[in-house]
Amino acid sequence: MPQQSKFWYLKHFNIFEGMDDATMERVNQMSAMATIKSHQPIYFPDEPAKTIFFLKEGHVKISRLTSDGREVILDVVGPGELFGEISFVREEESAGELAQALDDVMICTIKKTDFEDLLKMHPDLNFQVTKRIGLRLKKFEERVTDMVFKDVRKRIASFLVRYAEEFGKIKGGIVTIKMHLSHQEIALLVGAARQTVTTTLNEFRAEGLIDFSRQGFTINKLDLLRKLST
Amino acid sequence: MPQQSKFWYLKHFNIFEGMDDATMERVNQMSAMATIKSHQPIYFPDEPAKTIFFLKEGHVKISRLTSDGREVILDVVGPGELFGEISFVREEESAGELAQALDDVMICTIKKTDFEDLLKMHPDLNFQVTKRIGLRLKKFEERVTDMVFKDVRKRIASFLVRYAEEFGKIKGGIVTIKMHLSHQEIALLVGAARQTVTTTLNEFRAEGLIDFSRQGFTINKLDLLRKLST
DNA sequence: CCTGGTCTGTCTGCCAAATGACATTTTGCG
DNA sequence: CGCAAAATGTCATTTGGCAGACAGACCAGG
Numbered sequence: 001m002p003q004q005s006k007f008w009y010l011k012h013f014n015i016f017e018g019m020d021d022a023t024m025e026r027v028n029q030m031s032a033m034a035t036i037k038s039h040q041p042i043y044f045p046d047e048p049a050k051t052i053f054f055l056k057e058g059h060v061k062i063s064r065l066t067s068d069g070r071e072v073i074l075d076v077v078g079p080g081e082l083f084g085e086i087s088f089v090r091e092e093e094s095a096g097e098l099a100q101a102l103d104d105v106m107i108c109t110i111k112k113t114d115f116e117d118l119l120k121m122h123p124d125l126n127f128q129v130t131k132r133i134g135l136r137l138k139k140f141e142e143r144v145t146d147m148v149f150k151d152v153r154k155r156i157a158s159f160l161v162r163y164a165e166e167f168g169k170i171k172g173g174i175v176t177i178k179m180h181l182s183h184q185e186i187a188l189l190v191g192a193a194r195q196t197v198t199t200t201l202n203e204f205r206a207e208g209l210i211d212f213s214r215q216g217f218t219i220n221k222l223d224l225l226r227k228l229s230t
Numbered sequence: 231m232p233q234q235s236k237f238w239y240l241k242h243f244n245i246f247e248g249m250d251d252a253t254m255e256r257v258n259q260m261s262a263m264a265t266i267k268s269h270q271p272i273y274f275p276d277e278p279a280k281t282i283f284f285l286k287e288g289h290v291k292i293s294r295l296t297s298d299g300r301e302v303i304l305d306v307v308g309p310g311e312l313f314g315e316i317s318f319v320r321e322e323e324s325a326g327e328l329a330q331a332l333d334d335v336m337i338c339t340i341k342k343t344d345f346e347d348l349l350k351m352h353p354d355l356n357f358q359v360t361k362r363i364g365l366r367l368k369k370f371e372e373r374v375t376d377m378v379f380k381d382v383r384k385r386i387a388s389f390l391v392r393y394a395e396e397f398g399k400i401k402g403g404i405v406t407i408k409m410h411l412s413h414q415e416i417a418l419l420v421g422a423a424r425q426t427v428t429t430t431l432n433e434f435r436a437e438g439l440i441d442f443s444r445q446g447f448t449i450n451k452l453d454l455l456r457k458l459s460t
Numbered sequence: 461c462c463t464g465g466t467c468t469g470t471c472t473g474c475c476a477a478a479t480g481a482c483a484t485t486t487t488g489c490g
Numbered sequence: 491c492g493c494a495a496a497a498t499g500t501c502a503t504t505t506g507g508c509a510g511a512c513a514g515a516c517c518a519g520g
């Protein structure tokens with residue numbers, strides 16, 4: 001992979017917007033690129049040199065394992081986002097986070113310590129990162145709210161809308177989304193049983209709201225779906 | 231309230247640890263103190279001058295209202311924490327956050343813009359704030375995990391343990407906690423019906439795990455309760 | 461020291477969804 | 491290509507815990 005390319009990618013993360021070329025070059029020095037094939041895990045090299053990742057292409061599932069070995073899906077991130085131990089909160093006890101490529105992925109890695117130094121030297125960047133974390137916080141607030149108040153059907157509708165808004169492409173009023181998640185994974189995200197997800201999705205299809213195969217979804221009536229999720 | 235006192239309080243938030251006296255004095259200039267009586271709301275003055283709050287004494291419930299007017303409890307914060315629009319994420323649409331004193335509260339307020347300036351000048355401080363937000367993120371991750379995998383009984387046990395660890399006082403193996411939340415509020419936090427919370431708490435009491443009146447709780451067997459929450 | 465309002469306690473019926481148990485389809489891969 | 495593994499689709503069955511409906515307890519403020 002030519003240097004140019006990496007540089008280009010880095011520069012096009014909005015998080016680096018407004019940084020001078022010299023600093024960009026420094027970032028370039030500190031970072032390394034990697035590609036991961038679909039379904040492969042992205043290893044979090046263990047202590048002490050934790051790593052921060054920038055996602056350049058593809059989609060990554062961030063999850064954790066509970067003590068009894070079940071998977072919790074924390075988030076699905078797309079191009080331009082960063083993940084890893086971004087919040088700088090020590091992971092004392094648990095089996096830490098775990099990331100898996102949902103399609104072919106290109107990432108850029110940087111050592112946590114290097115990244116910290118960078119942040120301390122660039123308040124704007126730090127500010128950007130803080131905002132990102134804040135955004136994720138909001139997402140979780142949403143998720144909790146949904147779980148407290150909505151039934152499964154609404155939660156699934158809600159999930160579809162959000163996924164569409166985040167990753168979908170609109171063509172003439174119809175949203176198409178590559179779906180990287182199995183019903184099981186959707187179930188974990190919305191807090192439901194796998195079978196219920198399957199059934200509900202089929203209901204939505206029968207009602208003409210959505211269409212789907214294993215490759216992806218199209219949402220025909222986003223507004224209606226949004227209304228259903230309320 | 232004498233200046234000294236305010237200064238003292240500010241200095242004892244660990245977030246300001248390691249800052250020089252001159253800066254502290256500046257922070258002191260920018261901030262104002264206020265006391266709020268139990269059960270009173272803490273007003274978030276609307277646009278454009280948003281405010282950041284430092285909680286000095288007491289406990290505050292942070293919640294939001296859903297579009298249909300129901301309350302979601304996002305968090306309960308105790309002394310030393312900060313709240314308000316900390317994450318700098320614009321609150322576009324929704325009815326923003328809403329804070330209510332759970333007991334007599336003393337806070338220190340600072341304009342968001344001033345706070346931002348301060349952060350930009352003090353990378354360490356900025357970093358501290360980022361960490362705080364990261365911590366809240368973790369809390370939410372926990373909450374979501376609980377809602378996905380645990381039944382109500384476990385969630386309530388889990389809540390008690392966390393509340394105890396955060397706000398309780400240990401005396402000879404027994405934890406006592408002032409409880410500022412009604413069963414209804416606990417229900418909103420754990421995602422359950424009020425009646426179920428009441429019943430479950432009484433079960434725990436019958437089993438000798440906890441004791442409680444309307445003023446507070448004592449947890450007799452924290453370890454056992456922790457085991458129950460798994 | 462009343463008294464209206466908010467919290468707590470308890471019971472009953474009921475239903476959304478979980479569980480479990482399959483058949484069927486799809487997909488990755490040797 | 492062909493086969494095992496994984497992902498879907500559809501049942502029937504069971505159940506956790508919600509909703510509603512009260513009664514009693516506990517305030518706070520006149």
